[in-house]
Amino acid sequence: MTELAEVSCLCGKSSSCVVHNKAVCQAASPEAMAQLGRISHVREFPWGSVIQAQAEPCTIVGNVVDGVVKLSSASINGDDHIVGLLFPSDFFGRLFSDESRFSYEAATDVTLCTMNRPAFERFLGDHPAVEHEMLKAKLDELDAVREWAAITNGHTTMERIATLIYVFAKRSRNQHLNNFDAVHPVVHLPLSRRDIADYLGTTPETLSRNIQTLSRTKVIRILDAKHFELLDANELIRQSGESRGDLDKIVSS
Amino acid sequence: MTELAEVSCLCGKSSSCVVHNKAVCQAASPEAMAQLGRISHVREFPWGSVIQAQAEPCTIVGNVVDGVVKLSSASINGDDHIVGLLFPSDFFGRLFSDESRFSYEAATDVTLCTMNRPAFERFLGDHPAVEHEMLKAKLDELDAVREWAAITNGHTTMERIATLIYVFAKRSRNQHLNNFDAVHPVVHLPLSRRDIADYLGTTPETLSRNIQTLSRTKVIRILDAKHFELLDANELIRQSGESRGDLDKIVSS
DNA sequence: CGCGCCCTTGATGTAGATCAATAGAAGTGG
DNA sequence: CCACTTCTATTGATCTACATCAAGGGCGCG
Known part of the structure; x- marks a missing residue:
């Protein structure tokens, strides 16, 4: 499935770190990276599998290493719509919320670098500089989502x-x-x-x-x-x- | 214009603080609030006025005290679309970016509590707890924008x-x-x-x-x-x- | 080989855009 | 206070982009 010889993740597990999480890697010190390494795991999800169901307690976050993850929302009448696509290096999961308003599904076979959500939240609390980068990344994402909304609308x-x-x-x-x-x-x-x-x-x-x-x-x-x-x-x-x-x-x- | 006897803002200028910025007020200590008070100013903008033009350097941020602010994006062929509406207590402005991808315009006569952007960014740097609340607020906003996108789409x-x-x-x-x-x-x-x-x-x-x-x-x-x-x-x-x-x-x- | 799943292509229907006109409401100046 | 312009909201008539319905066609897989 993957064209990459080695998978890697924000934890820096792989020595040849092809995929970085833009938000996290920029600000994390070597010790911080090591700490992340301890709480993260690389996992594979086959095409069509649900990584995180809508309205379910969300326990994992992380970043996409390979493949595409679709973020979708199902409304009451059954029709669901894709509201976002996540590509390698994109962060997935809903921080600081007990349930996800959207479902995360593997749109292709995917490789993810996953972490326990509370553990990563604690990590952020210990590293304000990383949390700061996360905020900046989310502000950029907000702009991009709005830009996309403007396109699909008009x-x-x-x-x-x-x-x-x-x-x-x-x-x-x-x-x-x-x-x-x-x-x-x-x-x-x-x-x-x-x-x-x-x-x-x-x-x-x-x-x-x-x-x-x-x-x-x-x-x-x-x-x-x-x-x-x-x-x-x-x-x-x-x-x-x-x-x-x-x-x-x-x-x- | 305003139905509120007293305007107020996230700085806590008004003793009867009717409008709080949800993100900021929760986490700010009394000293922090006082510091905010020093960098913030209440300003009025008449209907139709541009608070922040698209692709212009953004210098002010703050929160809406009264009225509605529209967030819009103009594409190359001239047709612009509203990508968001900001109501009292909503935060406006683009943090950590030198230019705004959207324009902020007064959709009604509005009262804003404005702050110099760099000053507020420094404030956030000094108060990680407030920045943390800001991140949580932006994560909620991201969900809301995606939810809205799903509605306008399908x-x-x-x-x-x-x-x-x-x-x-x-x-x-x-x-x-x-x-x-x-x-x-x-x-x-x-x-x-x-x-x-x-x-x-x-x-x-x-x-x-x-x-x-x-x-x-x-x-x-x-x-x-x-x-x-x-x-x-x-x-x-x-x-x-x-x-x-x-x-x-x-x-x- | 044959079943099933996408993708493509065709025929038809319809929601909503566009064009056009009127009717209020609000402001402007004498 | 009343003509006059101007702007916004409503209503009607028409047109079209796209959805929907309905077959085929290609490709992989058992």
Whole structure:
């Protein structure tokens, strides 16, 4: 499943720490990292498994090492919607709350670095500098979520799809699976059409039609359902209805 | 403009502190409150004025004392969308960032308790307990924003409108303008139709039609464009497509 | 080989946007 | 205080993007 030779986590367990938790690693001293090492465990979750159910007591937090975790909310009438996607290096779990308002599910096979929530909360209490970084990370996340909300609200389906493909393209680059700046970078969509459609507030059918349109207009070339070659990045950006700068802000959530 | 005899703010300037900032007041010691008092100022902003422009250096933070502040994002093609509303006791401003990704505008005449951002950041650095409360508040806010995103995404316009009216009804109660539990509480919508429509991702026309439908079906009675009598709260909740519990979570953002 | 699961493509229906007009409300100046 | 402009809210008529319903088609897996 994983393209990484070694998994790693915010605890610094792996000597070649490919995945850092941005929030935590910046501020943690060597001793602090060692302490984290003692309370954290790397765990694998197969596709579709529930990491944390909605409205259940939440006991674990941590960060994504590999794969994609979807954050979703089920309303009373049964229809649930994806409200967020977590990629490697993203923090997951709900700190300082006994129950999670959302469910965390493995959208692909995932590798997580998990920690006992109360233990990590105690750790934060002992290390205000780390808690400070956590606050900054959450403020950035808040901006990114609002930015995304603005996109899903006011834009057409095509604009949303173009935006998401751009985000995936950049994410792929971050994971060094290919070079975004290459002539024709390959974009990998790790999720099912249903999940993507759900995240975008549309249907698999409309999503499919729009992807085919992008293919017909030579913006992308479809390799298979989950891999596209990005032929015309500028046109993709134009289709998204956002400036490149704004798009990049969403990625660096 | 204000129904409150005395304005007050997180600094505790007013002896009868009606409005507290939930995040800050909980954890601040008396000395800390005094220190806040020294760096904060109550300021009034007329309707429509820009408190903090998008992409401008952000210098002030604080909390809303009276009125409603809208948080909006303008995209490249000119259409801007409201991504959040701030009510009395809500914190505004972007901490730990030199520029704001959103603009803060007075949606009504507003009274704010403002502070110099760097000064408040220094204050937080000196008082980890307060910063801890700020983190918890932001985590709650993150959940609320995601919850709202799920609503605007997957639900019909009527469901969104019913949800928002419910939120305003509860907010009104919080401000003691009326009693939500009264037989027929009066709901006050302080915003223009355009702003509400924008926040809900719809148009003033459809908003108006749906409000008239709610009136025809005796869920509300329209007093004037900005004041409704809530005749059937249960039906309103049913129309929202959410459980009452979920709705209440949105309000206590 | 055949069953089941996604993805795609087609045909049809509809919620809500858009266009257009009117009616109030609120402010402005004489 | 009354014309006059201006802005917002409502109502009506039409149009369209997208959901929904309904088949196929490709691919993996037992």
